[in-house]
Amino acid sequence: MTALGSGSTPCGCGGGSAPAPPTDPAPAGGPCGCGPCGGDELPVNPFLALRAAFGMLLGEDDFRVLMGNPRGKLMLHHAWQHGPGVVRGLGVTRDGDELRVLPGLAVDGLGRELTLDAAWCLSLSGWARAWAEAHPPPAPDGPPADGPGPGAPARRTAEAWILAEFASCPDRPVPALADPCDVTRRHDDFSRIVEGTRITIRSTAPAPWRPYHRVRVLLGLDEAAPGDTAGQEALREAAEVARVPAHLRAPALLAAFRRLAAADATALEPEREEGDACPPGAPVTEDHASVVLARLTVELTEYDGCVRVEEVYADPSVRTAVLPTTTIQELLCALAPGIVGAAAPADAGGPRLVAGSLAWSREHTVLGFEVTAPLAPGSAEAEGVEITSLSDTGRGWATDEVAGIRVSADGRRVKVDLDQRPAYETVRVRIRGTGPKPLYGAHPRAPFAGPEGGPPGTADEGHDAVVTVHLPREAAPGRSEE
Incomplete structure (x- = not known):
């Protein structure tokens, strides 16, 4: 994966300078070469704790255990129970030739907090030149018949992803004791680790972490x-x-x-890489830990070796936002009006249309369907099913007469006989559970309640089931099922 613009700087420190040419990514631990998860700098050991007792002699390793335990536990908690995303800020804007990432806070895929205290700037013209050099246009097979001549401006679109990555650097050197026999000894050492964020622009984004x-x-x-x-x-x-x-x-x-x-x-299992310890049991590896901030689209014009930036789009909708628990609680409460209040009445148990059971005869003069419960004898009169059809050529609607309705001995299969096939192509079938003469159930005694999975029907009023099918005028032999 190629990092473009990894040489960009905070705006307060010469942020308008052009980035370095495309190179491999800098070490994931930061520009000063610290290890990706700390290594010797930032210990991570969530399941190893210090047990101190009176009179113990504690050394450097003991202090590393002491600070690595709470750090590792917090990282695991963030990574598994919240996931990567932006907590606040980190907006992406354009100011002339500068692309800016504003201050903010995020959590990466390993559970580390990424903080950006000052706006991070990138020269768009410098990045565009680097992108054009890394992505030369394909050589044409031959001269175009009516295309632009040699040296004519060429328009291209560059697409990339703006990512936030963890970075750390040692700071504040202090005097330190050294072994006098060690010729490589140092007389001072860093006493602080400064954690921050590095902004990179890459050609591809890490795959989103979508568990469950x-x-x-x-x-x-x-x-x-x-x-x-x-x-x-x-x-x-x-x-x-x-x-x-x-x-x-x-x-x-x-x-x-x-x-x-x-x-x-x-x-669920954590991603694993040989030798990876960032931290033990993390959901993703370092390569997939970056936080996506925006998708960058830049329109470029190239002419005689010059690259000019035209339009720039930074789409932040591709980022994941980490919502506070209190906000999630209130969002869940927003559903309450739909489910709290007047309780829905219990379903009276009326028969319903079995999903997918609607079928026509070969000549389209008989319609069959099944219901979930037996119909009451004599309740299936011609008024219980209405069939209309709409012309595809603009002639309007036609009412197709129902000659009669037949019910099987068990009361669950229904055949509807038509005087003739529907007049037009778009056919609308309405099985009545409402009105003066709906289909009615035998046990329990309740009107037809509509399709399977529909709202509850009462003992007084059911629901209609409406199905629309398309029956071509020149129907091929066979059976059409809904």
């Missing part, structure tokens, strides 16, 4: 591919929840959520 795939599929946030076993499990749970009556759906969803969350938590 099953839960995300259940709630419609992830898709499940055919070979995705975990995702298919979540889809089945979602289908089961959808079939539960509306007034019982909340506890059913909670039960499904708990089952899938337990499976996701069991399957």
Whole structure:
């Protein structure tokens, strides 16, 4: 991965200077070469604590254990229970030829706080030149027939990602004792570690950390591919929840959520790299720990070896924001008006349309469907099903007459006979659960309640089920099912 503009500086220190040419990324620990997770500088040992007792002689290693334990625990907590993202600030703006990242705070994928105290600036023209050199245009196969001549301006679009990364540097050297026999001895050593943030611009962004795939599929946030076993499990749970009556759906969803969350938590594992200890058990490795701040799109014009910056777009919507717990609580309460107050009535148990059961005969003169509970004998009169059709050529609507309705012996399969096939192509079928003569259930005695998964129906009034299909005028032999 190539880092562009890693030589940018804080605005207060000559931020308008051009960046260095494209190079490999600087060491992840910071510009001064500190280790990525501290190494010898910043200890991280969440599960090793100091046990001090009276009379012990404590040395440097003991103090490293002392400070590495709370640091490691906090990093693990941030990384696993909150995840990477921006806490505040770190806006991206343009001021003339400068691209600026404003002060702010973030948490990276390893749980480290990234603080930026002063605006970080980058010369857009210098970055554009470096990008153009690193991405030369492809050589044409031959001269264009009617294209621009040699030396004509060329317009290109550069896309990159603005990232925040952890950086640390030693500071404040103080006198230190040294072994007189050690020829490499130093008479002072750094007494502080200053933690900060390095801003880089890269051609690709780290993959977002999105754990709990099953839960995300259940709630419609992830898709499940055919070979995705975990995702298919979540889809089945979602289908089961959808079939539960509306007034019982909340506890059913909670039960499904708990089952899938337990499976996701069991399957979670940290990324691993040989020799990586940043910190032990972190969800991602150092290479994937950066925080995305914005997607950068720069329109460039190249002419006779010169590169000119035209339009610049910095899209911050690609970043992840880490919300405070109090804000999350209030956002959850925003759903309360939809579920709190007048409780939804219990479903009276009236029959419902079985999903996917609607089917037409070959000639489109008989319509069949199934219901979830037996219909009461004699309740299925012609007025219980209405069929209309809309012309595709602008002739309007037609009412297609129902000659009669037949119900199977068990009361669960219905056949609707039409005088003739629907007049037009777009056919709208309405199965009545309302009005003076709806379909009615036998046990319990309640009107038709609409499609499966719909709102509850009462003992006095049910719901209609409406299905729209397209029946071509020249229908091929076979059966069309909804």
